[in-house]
Amino acid sequence: MSRILTVAAAQLGPIQNAEGRDVAVQRMVRLMERAHKRGVELVVFPELALTTFFPRHYHDDIAVADRWFEPAMPSNETAPLFEAARKYGIGFHLGYAEIAQEADETGLVRKRRFNTSVLVSPEGDILLKYRKVHLPGHAAFAPQRVVQHLEKRYFEVGNLGFPVIRAPMGGLEGINMGMMICNDRRWPEAWRVLGLQSVELVMLGYNTPSINQEAGGFEAHHLRVFHSHLSIQAGAYQNACFAVATAKAGIEDGCELFGHSIIVNPQGEIVAMASTWDDELITADLDFGLCTLGRTTIFAFDQHRRPEAYERITSQVGAVDPPVWSKNSAK
Ligand code: CDV
Secondary structure, eight states, rough: OOEEEEEEEEOOOOOOOOHHHHHHHHHHHHHHHHHTTTTTSEOOOOOTSSSSOGOOOOOOGGGGGGGGSSSSSSOTTHHHHHHHHHHOOOOEEEEEEEEEEOOOOOOOOEEEEEEEEEOOEEEEEEEEEOOOOOOOSSSSSTTOOOOOOOOOHHHHOHHHHHHHEEEETEEEEEEEEEEEEEGGGHHHHHHHHHHTTTTTTTEEEEEESOOOGGGTTTHHHHHHHHHHHHHHHHHHHHHOOEEEEEEBBEEEEEEHHHHEEEEOOSSSSSSEEEESSSSSSEEEEEGGHHHHHHHHHHTTHHHHHHHGOOHHHHOOOOOOOOOOOOOOTOO
């Protein structure tokens, strides 16, 4: 019996620094309305969808940046999204900056900031929360950069792992759903941890600049998009799951974000792709029966994985140099 869910990647065009959450939320509600008209059951919004991608802006006093964070979800400002979910019977995925009053690893309760996403049911319940693990960029102001990327300043590393939940969505009794955020998509470990929980649908949002400043600005535009798609397509294929990857796009605070949101099937094929830098809805019907082929053949983990050979993956962070060959040491 086929298990089909109609999903949308709801790409957002730029949200300027001066624009309030009300502007972003109104645009998102309009996208949910359009999604409903197309029979969509689950909408995926981007990373940090409520504001500009603020890690490009430096503040000496980090508390000044609090205006970009949400101390509660839902809140008065985000409530219209939850109302739209209930009105249209649509689930949604939302990325936002979270402030939590929470104990840290020493037990101290303090203000903590995370780059977070939630999965919300059509009834308005939060089904799953994820906090970004792979934070790119830097923590201190970098004078050599034209644009800052201060995720390591504004966020702590996510402390929820890579969770997967089985929950009803659309007309289906249960789908195994997980999340990652932006830079996580480039790390095969993130995909595999989700894959090891039998994930069927990975949702992810991203804000990716068209220019790679780490590479001195040199990395061709088409390669930036290629590397993003390559990572998502490989992750979906190697873990026999679907992926909905949604961008924020266009010129935001003078910086270009490359867009190119995609929906990918378990064969690693792109089944829908955005073609603008604006608010844009791309949709697909996902048949979760398509996950079976990969997970019962090439990627039947229980039959073929060899964790005893993967020890370095969890015990080591940076790469080490290999031993140097010499005639005497060769065996
Ligand atoms: N928001 C991100 O995580 N962006 C990174 C950029 C900085 C490389 C990304 O991986 O797309």
